[in-house]
Amino acid sequence: MISGSQCRAAPALVEVTRAKLSLRSGVFEDAIRDFExxxxxxxxxGIEALQAALEELGAVFIPENGGGIGVRLKFTAAEARQIERLEGEGGIVANDRVP
Structure with a gap:
């Protein structure tokens, strides 16, 4: 289940107002505000309804993975194709860290 912080961040990412999120999820605006x-x-x-509505709008919730919880946007089809193309290019495998 999502946290209040994730619920506060996700609508900004998917560009939806609290009023529209309330309509989509069936959760009262005041309850969303208090949760955030x-x-x-x-x-x-109610939390499951909020999460489902936000996921339908393009939010992806990241569970605790040692680095903390989070939220991001889904990749568009064009972005996914670009990533797939870049991953297939080959080349030298190296550390991703920037000094």
Missing amino acids: RKVDNPNDR
Whole structure:
């Protein structure tokens, strides 16, 4: 399940207002606001509805993976093709770190 912080960040990424998110998810705007501000949590069903609505709009939620939770946008089809093309180019395998 997503956190309040993820719920606050995702609408900005997918460019949706709290009012529109409320309509799409069926969760009251006040409940979304309180969840984003960590004042109160909706019930599990409400959080799942928020997550589903945001995922439909293009958000991808990143679970705790040792580096913290997060949210990002889905790749577009063009971006996915570009990544696939670049991954198939070959070349020298090296450390990705920039000194």
